[in-house]
Amino acid sequence: MCVYVTNRGKGGRSSLPSSPLRPESTMAFCGYKFSLCLLLISCWGLVQLLLMGMLFYCETPAFLEDLPLTGPYENVGQYMNDVHHGFGTNALNCLIAACLYIITLGVSGWQFYLNQKTTYQV
Amino acid sequence: MGSLFRSEEMALCQLFLQSESAYTCVSELGELGLVQFRDLNPDVNAFQRKFVNEVRRCDEMERKLRYLEREIRKDGIPVLDTGENPEAPMPREMIDLEATFEKLENELKEVNSNAEALKRNYLELTELKHILKKTQVFFDEREGSLESGGQTSLTQNLLPEDSKGPIQLGFVAGVILRERIPAFERMLWRACRGNVFLRQAEINDPLEDPATGEQVYKSVFIIFFQGDQLKMRVKKICEGFRATMYPCPEAPADRREMAMGVKTRLDDLSTVLSQTQDHRHRVLVSAARNIRAWMMKVWKIKSIYHTLNMFNLDVIQNGLIAECWIPVANLEDVQLALRRGTEKSGSLPAILNRLSTHEAPPTFHRTNKFTKAFQALIDAYGVATYREINPAPYTIITFPFLFAIMFGDVGHGIIMALFGGWMVWREKPLSAKKTDNEIWNIFFGGRYIILLMGMFSMYTGLIYNDIFSKALNIFGTSWHGNYNESTLLTNKELTLDPGNKEQYDQYPYPFGLDPVWQIALNKINFYNSYKMKISIIFGIIHMLFGVILSVWNHRFFNKPMNIYCEFIPQIIFLTCLFGYLVLLVFHKWVWYGAGGADSVSPNCAPSILITFINMVLMKGYQPTPEGDPCSPYMYAGQFGFQRFLVCVGLICVPWMLIAKPFILHRNNKRKLMMSQANGGEGVIEEGGGEAAAAAATEEVHDMGEIMIHQGIHTIEYVLGSVSHTASYLRLWALSLAHAQLSEVLWQMVLRVGLTAGGTGGVGGVVTYFIFAAWASLTIAILVLMEGLSAFLHTLRLHWVEFQSKFYGGGGYAFVPFAFETILEHAETAVTE
Numbered sequence: 001m002c003v004y005v006t007n008r009g010k011g012g013r014s015s016l017p018s019s020p021l022r023p024e025s026t027m028a029f030c031g032y033k034f035s036l037c038l039l040l041i042s043c044w045g046l047v048q049l050l051l052m053g054m055l056f057y058c059e060t061p062a063f064l065e066d067l068p069l070t071g072p073y074e075n076v077g078q079y080m081n082d083v084h085h086g087f088g089t090n091a092l093n094c095l096i097a098a099c100l101y102i103i104t105l106g107v108s109g110w111q112f113y114l115n116q117k118t119t120y121q122v
Numbered sequence: 123m124g125s126l127f128r129s130e131e132m133a134l135c136q137l138f139l140q141s142e143s144a145y146t147c148v149s150e151l152g153e154l155g156l157v158q159f160r161d162l163n164p165d166v167n168a169f170q171r172k173f174v175n176e177v178r179r180c181d182e183m184e185r186k187l188r189y190l191e192r193e194i195r196k197d198g199i200p201v202l203d204t205g206e207n208p209e210a211p212m213p214r215e216m217i218d219l220e221a222t223f224e225k226l227e228n229e230l231k232e233v234n235s236n237a238e239a240l241k242r243n244y245l246e247l248t249e250l251k252h253i254l255k256k257t258q259v260f261f262d263e264r265e266g267s268l269e270s271g272g273q274t275s276l277t278q279n280l281l282p283e284d285s286k287g288p289i290q291l292g293f294v295a296g297v298i299l300r301e302r303i304p305a306f307e308r309m310l311w312r313a314c315r316g317n318v319f320l321r322q323a324e325i326n327d328p329l330e331d332p333a334t335g336e337q338v339y340k341s342v343f344i345i346f347f348q349g350d351q352l353k354m355r356v357k358k359i360c361e362g363f364r365a366t367m368y369p370c371p372e373a374p375a376d377r378r379e380m381a382m383g384v385k386t387r388l389d390d391l392s393t394v395l396s397q398t399q400d401h402r403h404r405v406l407v408s409a410a411r412n413i414r415a416w417m418m419k420v421w422k423i424k425s426i427y428h429t430l431n432m433f434n435l436d437v438i439q440n441g442l443i444a445e446c447w448i449p450v451a452n453l454e455d456v457q458l459a460l461r462r463g464t465e466k467s468g469s470l471p472a473i474l475n476r477l478s479t480h481e482a483p484p485t486f487h488r489t490n491k492f493t494k495a496f497q498a499l500i501d502a503y504g505v506a507t508y509r510e511i512n513p514a515p516y517t518i519i520t521f522p523f524l525f526a527i528m529f530g531d532v533g534h535g536i537i538m539a540l541f542g543g544w545m546v547w548r549e550k551p552l553s554a555k556k557t558d559n560e561i562w563n564i565f566f567g568g569r570y571i572i573l574l575m576g577m578f579s580m581y582t583g584l585i586y587n588d589i590f591s592k593a594l595n596i597f598g599t600s601w602h603g604n605y606n607e608s609t610l611l612t613n614k615e616l617t618l619d620p621g622n623k624e625q626y627d628q629y630p631y632p633f634g635l636d637p638v639w640q641i642a643l644n645k646i647n648f649y650n651s652y653k654m655k656i657s658i659i660f661g662i663i664h665m666l667f668g669v670i671l672s673v674w675n676h677r678f679f680n681k682p683m684n685i686y687c688e689f690i691p692q693i694i695f696l697t698c699l700f701g702y703l704v705l706l707v708f709h710k711w712v713w714y715g716a717g718g719a720d721s722v723s724p725n726c727a728p729s730i731l732i733t734f735i736n737m738v739l740m741k742g743y744q745p746t747p748e749g750d751p752c753s754p755y756m757y758a759g760q761f762g763f764q765r766f767l768v769c770v771g772l773i774c775v776p777w778m779l780i781a782k783p784f785i786l787h788r789n790n791k792r793k794l795m796m797s798q799a800n801g802g803e804g805v806i807e808e809g810g811g812e813a814a815a816a817a818a819t820e821e822v823h824d825m826g827e828i829m830i831h832q833g834i835h836t837i838e839y840v841l842g843s844v845s846h847t848a849s850y851l852r853l854w855a856l857s858l859a860h861a862q863l864s865e866v867l868w869q870m871v872l873r874v875g876l877t878a879g880g881t882g883g884v885g886g887v888v889t890y891f892i893f894a895a896w897a898s899l900t901i902a903i904l905v906l907m908e909g910l911s912a913f914l915h916t917l918r919l920h921w922v923e924f925q926s927k928f929y930g931g932g933g934y935a936f937v938p939f940a941f942e943t944i945l946e947h948a949e950t951a952v953t954e
Contacts, residue, residue, distance in 0.1 A: 062637070064641065066872075092886065093880075
C-alpha cells in the first residue's frame with residue numbers, strides 16, 4: 001500500500017493570499033538526494049576511518065607508504081622514529097576525521113529526516 | 123515437466139465459447155494469465171472488428187477518467203492505492219460506469235467554469251479596489267496643485283499660458299501588467315505627442331490570472347488628457363496593450379462610496395468562491411477514493427474486448443472460436459477458469475480442444491522473481507528455441523562468478539552487496555512505488571543479480587587479497603625479511619627467495635594470495651601469470667560445459683547422428699588441444715618449485731605458451747643441451763604424446779566437416795531407392811519417376827546446403843575454440859585494470875590526505891574532506907563504471923563464448939493474456 005502526500009497548503013483557495021511557509025521547510029537546507037548522499041558517505045567514512053585509525057595505531061606494514069615521511073634519512077634510528085611518529089599522527093588524524101563524520105552523520109540524518117516528513121515520494 | 127531446465131511443453135488449443143459467456147470466460151483467463159491468444163482476424167481493419175463500438179466506449183471512459191485524474195492531481199489530493207485488484211465488471215455494469223463518469227465530468231466542468239467566471243469577477247473587483255485606492259493619491263495631488271497653482275504641477279506645463287481657469291481634463295484609469303508599463307508609456311508619449319500625462323503605481327500583491335491560475339504583478343495607471351481625440355487614442359492604446367480600464371468617479375465622495383460598495387461585493391464574492399472551491403474539492407475527494415479501481419476496471423474491459431476482437435465468429439452455434447497456446451501443465455487450470463466463467467454467466471460450458479500443429483510453439487520458461495532477471499539476460503540475446511536447453515539456471519552462478527573474477531575487491535564487493543541487499547530487503551515497498559526513472563527500474567529489476575555479484579566479488583576479493591587496493595593479513599604472511607641492517611641500507615631493492623627457508627615458510631598462505639604481494643615491486647608480474655592462467659582454466663571449463671550441454675539437446679530432438687558427428691569430435695578436439703593446455707598449467711604449478719633439484723627450479727620451467735605453439739606447429743624434438751639442467755619438456759614422453767594429441771585433434775576436423783553430410787547423403791540415397799522401388803510397384807510409373815527426379819534435385823540442393831552449413835559450423839567451432847579461449851583472457855585484463863585503478867585512486871587521492879601530516883588536527887580535517895572525494899570517486903569510477911564494464915564483458919562471454927557451443931535461440935517468447943502485465947503497462951504509459 002503506497003500513499004503519496006504532497007504539501008497541500010491551501011490548494012483550494014488559491015485566489016486568496018498564500019499562507020506562510022511551514023517552519024520545517026525553511027530549516028532544511030539540503031535537498032532530499034544531497035542529504036541521502038551525505039548520510040551514506042558519513043556512515044561509510046565513520047566505519048572506514050575508525051578501522052583505519054585502529055590499524056594505523058597497530059602499525060600495520062600495509063600502510064607503510066601512506067605515512068608523512070620527509071626526505072632521505074641519515075640513519076635507521078631517525079627513520080624508525082619518523083615511522084612510529086607518522087603512524088601515531090595518521091591514527092590521530094583518522095580518528096579526528098571519523099569524529100567529524102559523526103557530526104556530519106548527525107546533521108545529514110536530521111536533514112534527511114526533515115525531507116522525509118515533507119514528502120514521501122522520491 | 124515444469125522446470126527451468128528446458129522450456130515448457132505448449133499445446134495449441136481451440137476454444138469454443140458461447141456468446142453470453144465469452145466475456146466472462148476471457149475475463150477469467152485474463153486473471154489466470156496463462157493463455158496466449160492468436161489473432162484469427164489479422165487482415166481485418168481495426169475499425170471493422172466486431173467489438174469496435176465497445177472499445178470506443180472504453181476509450182471515452184478512459185478519457186473522462188484521465189480528465190478527473192488531472193483535476194485531482196492539480197488540487198494535490200492524495201490518490202489512495204490500496205493495491206486491490208477489482209474484477210472486470212460485466213457488460214451491463216459498463217453502462218452504469220459510463221453514466222457515473224459522465225455525471226462527474228459534467229459536474230466538474232460546470233464547477234470549473236463557474237469558478238473561472240467568479241474568479242474573473244473577483245479579479246476585476248480587486249483591480250477596481252486598487253485603482254480607487256491609488257488614484258486617490260493622484261487626485262489629491264491634482265487638487266493640491268490646482269489650489270496652490272504652483273509651477274510644480276505637471277498638468278500646468280502642458281497647457282498654454284492664457285488658459286481660462288481650471289482646465290477640464292479627462293482621465294482614464296486602469297490596470298496593466300507591470301512588464302508592459304515602459305512600452306506602454308513610450309507608446310503613449312509618441313502617439314499623443316507628449317500631450318497626455320501618465321501616473322502609475324504598483325500593486326504590491328500579486329493577482330491571480332483566472333485562465334492560467336498563475337500569479338502576476340500589475341500596476342495601476344491613470345492617464346490625464348484633454349479633448350476627445352486624445353481620449354480615443356488613449357483608449358485604443360490601452361486596448362492594444364490589453365490594459366483593463368475601469369470607470370473611476372471624479373468626486374472623492376463618489377469614490378469613497380464606490381470603494382465601500384466594492385468592498386462588500388468582494389467579501390460576498392470571496393465567500394461564494396470559497397464555497398465553490400469547497401464543493402469542487404468535495405467532488406474530487408469522493409472521486410479520488412474510487413478512481414484507481416475505476417481505471418483498472420476500464421483497462422480490463424478494454425483488454426477483454428481487444429481479445430474478443432481476435433476471435434472468429436461461429437454463426438452456426440452462435441459462439442466465438444478462439445485459438446490459443448496453453449502450457450500443457452496448465453490445461454487443468456484453464457479448464458477450471460473456463461468453468462468459473464461459464465458459471466458466472468450461466469450458459470453452456472465452453473469447449474477446449476487440443477489441436478496438433480507443425481507450427482513452432484512459443485517458448486515459455488516458468489520463472490520466479492529470482493530467476494526472472496537471469497532469464498531476461500539470456501532472452502535479451504535470443505529466446506530459446508522451443509524445448510531447447512535453457513542456459514539460465516547455470517547463468518545464476520556462472521554470471522556472478524565470472525563478473526567477480528573481473529571485479530575482485532572486497533570493499534567494492536561490500537558496497538555492491540549492500541546496495542543489492544537493500545533493494546532485495548525493501549522489495550515490496552520499492553516495487554509498489556511506480557517511477558518512470560528508467561535507470562532505477564533497470565537497477566531494481568536486476569537486484570538479485572547485483573546482490574549475487576557483490577557477494578561473489580567479496581569472495582574473489584578475499585582470494586585476490588584486495589580491499590580498496592590494500593591486502594588483509596589474517597593468517598600471517600609466509601614471507602619474512604631476514605636481511606641485516608647494512609644490507610638494507612645499501613640496497614634499494616632486495617629479493618626474497620622462496621627457496622630460502624628463512625625468507626619463505628615453505629608453505630603458502632592458507633586462503634588466497636599472500637598479503638606481502640601488495641607491497642612487492644614485482645606484484646604485477648606475479649598477478650599476471652596467476653590471473654592469465656586462471657582465466658584460461660575457467661574459460662576452457664566454461665566452454666567444455668557448453669559443449670556437453672549440447673548432448674541433451676541432441677538427445678531430446680532425437681538426433682543421435684549429431685552426437686556421433688558433432689559432439690564427439692568437438693569434445694575430442696577441445697580436450698586434446700585446450701584441455702591439454704590446462705593440464706600443462708596444473709602440471710607446471712605442481713612440478714616446478716624453489717628449494718628442490720635444479721631441473722625443477724623455477725628458472726627451468728618451460729613456457730607453456732611456447733610449448734603449445736611448438737606442439738601445434740609440429741616442431742621437431744629438441745634435445746637438452748649439454749650441461750644444462752633445464753629440459754624443454756616437463757615430463758618424459760611429452761614430445762610423443764603431444765604429437766599424438768595433435769594428430770587426434772587434426773582428425774577431428776574432417777570428422778566434423780564430412781561425416782554428417784556423408785551419412786545424410788547415404789540415407790537420402792537409400793530413401794530414394796526405396797521410394798523408387800515403391801513407385802515402380804505403384805500404378806503410376808511416370809509419377810514415381812517424376813517424384814524420384816524431383817527428390818533427386820532436392821537432394822542435390824540439400825547436399826550443397828548441408829555441406830555449406832557443416833563447413834561453416836566446423837570452421838566456426840575450430841577457429842572459435844582458439845579465439846574464444848583467448849577471449850577469456852579479458853577476465854585477466856579487467857581484473858588487472860580494476861586493481862590498478864583502485865591502487866591509483868588510493869595513491870593519488872587518499873594518500874595525499876594521509877601524507878599531509880600537519881600538526882594538531884589539521885591533518886584530520888584534510889583527511890575528512892579528501893575521504894569524501896575518494897569515496898565519491900570510488901563509487902563513480904570503480905563501482906559504477908567498472909561494474910558496468912565487467913557486467914558487459916561477462917554478458918558477452920556468456921552470449922558468445924558459452925552459448926555458441928550449444929544454443930539455438932530461434933524461438934519466440936510466450937506472451938500470455940494477463941491483466942497483471944496489461945495493467946502494469948498501462949500504468950507506466952500514464953506516468954510518462
